[in-house]
Amino acid sequence: MSFDFPAVLVLATLVTGVIWAADAMFFAKCRAAQASGGETKEPVAVEWSRSFFPVIFVVLILRSFVAEPFRIPSGSMMPTLLVGDFILVNKFSYGLRLPVADTKVIELGSPKRGDVVVFRYPKNPSIDYIKRVVGIPGDKVGYFNKQLYINGNPIKQKSKGVYIGDGAGAEMTGASLRDESLEGVEHEILVVPDSNGMEGEIVVPKGQYFVMGDNRDRSNDSRYWGTVSDKHLVGKAFFIWMNWDWNGGGVQWQRIGSSID
Template identity: 60%
Template sequence: MHFDFSAALTLATFITGFIAAIYWLIKRLKKSQTARKEPLIVEYSKSFFPVLLFVLVLRSFIVEPFRIPSSSMMPTLLIGDFILVNKFSYGIRLPVVDTKIIDIGKPERGDIMVFRYPQNPSLDYIKRVIALPGDKVGYFDKHIFINGEKIIQKPLGLYKGVGQGENMTGALLQHEQLQAKEHEILIMQQRPSVEGEIIVPDGHYFMMGDNRDNSNDSRYWGTVPEENIVGKAFMIWMNWDADNKGVDWSRLGSIIQ
């Protein structure tokens, strides 16, 4: 069973706020001058409500933390990275219902984006935006083609993995550029790739992992609708990998490209 933290947080904020408000209203109506000890549930509600409200606003409209559980975004993001996601880059949405109320911006090619997995919206995925609505995107011979233009890769040598990503040692480390966004990707030449070409529907985005041969992405299950967008990843605030001596201090505070 999936635990919806956003829904639970919203419900807890509403309940504590409701209890505190009702008790305040009853006191006002009674206009009693006698000091009485507040019921325990009211004390807890008045104490927790501002904290819960602050967390709800912060998490729903400003920034939300996530942990990277897989190798699909290596070498950009490693297993054990804890990242921050900007919740307003692509518009402000109401919590739980995820209805956009203010349109601020749109995803751009090369952005690293968190979204709800189209085949199971209870799961959050993170991939790189490869193609935008209306683009013709193809993947052939380990290369991306956008509107007929081949995205050039430059070899950087062999990759050396660490910790839980050590099994990627020996993969080809390549430099790739999508518009103004430069980043590195991993390629395993000996592993066959899913190939094909599609036109991205309106209101959808084509997503791929930087670990091209170890990523469950749009090549397999299709495009991501705009309503599934969670936000834009922008910073690594912690890395913990027990297979790599715990905390990797060199990654703390790194800006995600």
């Protein structure tokens, strides 16, 4: 069973808020009157609710509408994101959504080619995925012989030699490191020249997005299970605030504070 943290936050905010408000409106005055001028002690539930409600409420608002933290568990977005990166995701880039119900209430924008996005995996929405948007609604996206095509045009790639990884990323040592320019968004990708992968072409439907991992031959993405619906978008990844590589000796300090392109 998956842990629904947003639902827990909403429930905790509701419970502590109701207890605190009910006590302030009804029971606090009764306790004061019964005390006849002496000190009265708040019930433990009221004391805890009064203390925790503001904190829980602020966390709920920030997490639901401003930014949410995520941890990168796999190497599918190498070399842009590494295993052990802790990132922040902008929750209002693509519109404000109500927590738990996940209903969009305000339109603020839509993903662009090159955006690194977090979304709920269409095959199992309880799982969060992170990939790069390569195709927007109406685009004809093709992928052949390690080359990405958008509307029939090859996306420019430039070789940067052989990738040398360390820690959890050591398994990708020897892969081809390349620069890719996707509609002006410059980023690095990894490909394994001799490996086989899914190839083909698709026109991205309305309200859908075609996403791929930057580690092209080690990514479970739209090539295998289809496009991502707008309703499954969580937000745009924009910042690495921490890194802890369990296989690489701990914190990689040089990654902390990096923006995500």
